[in-house]
Amino acid sequence: MVTRTAPVPSRPGPADARGRVAELHEIRAQAVAGPSEKATEAQHAKGKLTARERIELLLDPESFREVEQLRRHRATGFGLETKKPYTDGVITGWGAVEGRTVFVYAHDFRIFGGALGEAHATKIHKIMDMAIAAGAPLVSLNDGAGARIQEGVSALAGYGGIFQRNTKASGVIPQISVMLGPCAGGAAYSPALTDFVFMVRDTSQMFITGPDVVKAVTGEEITQNGLGGADVHAETSGVCHFAYDDEETCIAEVRYLLSLLPQNNRTAPPPVPCADPADRRCEALTRLVPADGHQPYDMCTVIEEIVDDGEYLEVHERWARNIICALARLDGQVVGIVANQPQALAGVLDIEASEKAARFVQWCDSFNVPLVTLVDVPGFLPGVGQEHGGIIRHGAKLLYAYCNATVPRVSLILRKAYGGAYIVMDSQSIGADLTYAWPTNEIAVMGAEGAANVIFRRRIAEADDPEAVRQKVVKEYKSELMHPYYAAERGLVDDVIDPAETRGVLVGALAMLRAKHADLPSRKHGNPPQ
Structure with missing residues (x-):
């Protein structure tokens, strides 16, 4: 009987191992270098960085760890079988921003124009x-x-x-889309589903149908930037939250935003040491805000005076300017600020302002960011366009967002707070934890002039001197129903405070509320106004 022994496969010797390691390094170098120097030069000629250069700017030095660097597509036909570059046009991985983990993917326009295929998509998934x-x-x-x-x-x-x-991650982890080139068709819906969208002027565009299709269908002629450039989406459509002139500035601001955000919905935003005294008096506030409710002022100067070192990041700065949404710090703790802007449309609420503030309130609530609301609102914007445009349902979005929010909520009434807009701007009746007011506050169903004209219409009309009577009844209405302590006497304002004490009062209130816990009724989800 003959025993047959299976041949023993030869193992590579040291030379073979070294050769394979050298081969690995060569392949990785190809993947990092990209398709060609010519393609890189073409990218730079457009004023754009390469995908890897962008990642280097975004992440802390030497922190990036790439995933599936050697991935290639498996498609055949149409010449694809001869073009199988490493990475398949998208670089994916994780790194750190100020020491905290951040995941990233970056389209490489040098490979297939950054177009998405099956392997490319699988890497992103x-x-x-x-x-x-x-x-x-x-x-x-x-x-x-x-x-x-x-x-x-x-x-x-x-x-x-x-x-x-994107939808699964919504409200679970912060999602930021940075638009650094074209984004057309269905691809534009991914940024729209994320929390914040950044764009760069002249080099980034977003649209569902491009200029050629628009011209063919409607006859309208327009450029790519005119249709979906950074300024259009920052000022007109509201799709873009931040717009910058160059990629370096844009990515630096992404890093700054990340420094204000929590890692996920189970953690709080990172606190930082604060050298700005928590009880610092803000004497300038009495000069910055006129007592006369008819005089405009810049609410941004009020925010600068209150927050740590005067620093804040305004979201959607150029869209719906009659309301301000911003992230800032008070005594080192991140807060979200919603404030009426009397410099624009007198600070009224309209369709766009309601949508802007509603989504910001919703985001803050998702990620454990306390809310500070600065109120100086004369009401909702009247007009046929607003009513036909659905101001009722759009205004209800902001109301719903505040009513649904369980984070600490502190509101401060600086001057006017009239009608339904007063209620919507986080009044105590819809769940604000603490409500303060300055001695210049006017909380009422409407302004004194309008109210007097309604209540005393007949008396004014029958008077020998209607104007004298009108002034008299306006004064009476103000003294009876609009004096600064009327709401406080009825428990609708927790305290009337000296404006100079505003910072200390807000810091103390938020510190007390830091451990706040509130539960919503058990449900799958609500059905917010659309």
Whole structure:
């Protein structure tokens, strides 16, 4: 009987191992370098950085860890079988911003124009799943030409997977979209689902249908920037929260925003040591805010006077300017500020202001950011356009957002607080934890002139001197129902405070509320106004 012994496979010797390691380094170098020097030069010629240069600016030095660097597509046909670059046009991984973990993916426009194919999408899906599982922010650096046409419906399905994960991550981890190139068609819906959108002027655009399609369908001629550039979305559509002139500034501001955000919905924003005294008096406030409710002023100067070192980050600064939404710190703790802006439309609430503030309040509540509301509102904007545009349901969005919020909520009434707008701006009746007012406050159903004209209409009309009577009844109405202590006497304001003490009062109130716990009724989710 002959015993047969299976041959023993030869193991690579030291030379073979060294050779394979050298080969690995060579492949990685190819992946890092990209398709060609010519492609890199073309990217720079457009005033744009490469994907890896952007990641280097975003993350702390030497912190980036790439995932699936050697991934390639498996598609065939239309010439794809001869073009299989490493990374497949998207760089994915994680790193750190100021020492805290952040996940990132960046389209590489040098490869297939950053177009999304099956492998490309799978890489993005994986890094999004990792970010959700790890409970860390996700930043997308967008510079892509949309779906990869050669891969057909597989590319479209890839976008569906991204949208589904954007929605799953909503309110769980912060999501930031940085638009650094074109973003057209269905691809634009992913940024719209995220928390914050950054854009760069001249080089980034977002639209569902491009200028050529618009011209073919409607006959309108318009440029890409005119249709969906940074300024259009920052000022007109409200799609963009922040717009900057260059990529370096844009990415630096993304880092600053991340420093104000919590890692996820289970943690609080990171506190920092504060050298600005918590009880610092703000004597300038009495000069900055005129007692006469008809005189405008810049609410931004009030915010600067109150917050730590006068620093804050305004969200949607150029859209719906009649309301301010900002992130700042009080005694080192991050807060969200919602404030009427008397310099724009007298600070009234309209459709756009209501939508802007509602989403900001909702975001703050999702991520454990306390809310400070500075109120100086004469009401909702009247007009046929507003009523037909749905001011009722849009205004209800802000009301719903405040009523639904369980984070600490402190409101301060500086001057006017009239009608339904007073209620909507986080009044005590809809759940504000603490409500303060300055001695210049006027809380009423409407302004004294309007109220007097309604209540004393007949008396004024029958008088020999209607104007004298009107002035008299206006004075009576103010003294009876609009004096600074009327609301405080009825428990609708917790205290009337000296404006100079505002910072100390807000810091103390928020410190007391830091351990606040409030539960909503058990439900799958609410049905907010649309």
